[in-house]
Amino acid sequence: MGLDCWSPNVGIARDMRWGRNMETPGEDPLVNGLYGAAYALGMQQPDGTGVVQAIATLKHFAANSLEGNWSSPRCPDGLCTRHSIDANISAYDLASTYYPPFRTSVEMGGALGAMCSYNAINGVPSCANGPLLDGRLRGKWGFQ
Numbered sequence: 001m002g003l004d005c006w007s008p009n010v011g012i013a014r015d016m017r018w019g020r021n022m023e024t025p026g027e028d029p030l031v032n033g034l035y036g037a038a039y040a041l042g043m044q045q046p047d048g049t050g051v052v053q054a055i056a057t058l059k060h061f062a063a064n065s066l067e068g069n070w071s072s073p074r075c076p077d078g079l080c081t082r083h084s085i086d087a088n089i090s091a092y093d094l095a096s097t098y099y100p101p102f103r104t105s106v107e108m109g110g111a112l113g114a115m116c117s118y119n120a121i122n123g124v125p126s127c128a129n130g131p132l133l134d135g136r137l138r139g140k141w142g143f144q
Contacts, residue, residue: 003055005055007039007057009024010025010032010036010058010102011023011024011032011060011065012024012027014097015065029100029101032100033102034104036105036109037104037107037109039105040109040110041109043055043056044110052112055112056109056111057114057115058111058115059114059117060126061102061117061126061132061133061137062094062102062117062121063089064117064126066081066085083119085119085120086119087119087120094121106141106143114137116133
């Protein structure tokens with residue numbers, strides 16, 4: 001493998017104040033997933049010898065939607081950052097809104113890279129979430 005491109009961002013643009021809205025295709029899980037799949041397929045085309053020269057890295061898995069600093073009594077010292085936020089999201093919303101763009105990008109596009117999000121999801125940091133990374137991303141969706 002050659003280069004690792006830290007893109008595409010297939011996160012859901014759910015709040016106009018989010019600092020990464022311009023990086024995503026929008027607020028629709030289906031559109032974001034198809035965009036991610038097409039991006040991965042295009043970026044990861046092998047060269048004439050069959051070697052992939054660059055890999056697409058899906059960002060930010062999962063439920064990342066805060067950049068900057070926001071005041072909230074729910075966060076340490078009353079200040080929420082992408083490192084301190086705990087996204088409390090129902091299983092239904094995760095399955096119907098936040099997971100589909102990543103699943104489509106992996107299953108249809110064969111994305112070879114994924115970046116976990118800084119935030120926690122329902123009390124568990126995303127980058128240390130075994131059921132999220134090993135169970136769902138690798139296990140159910142076949143991410144390599």
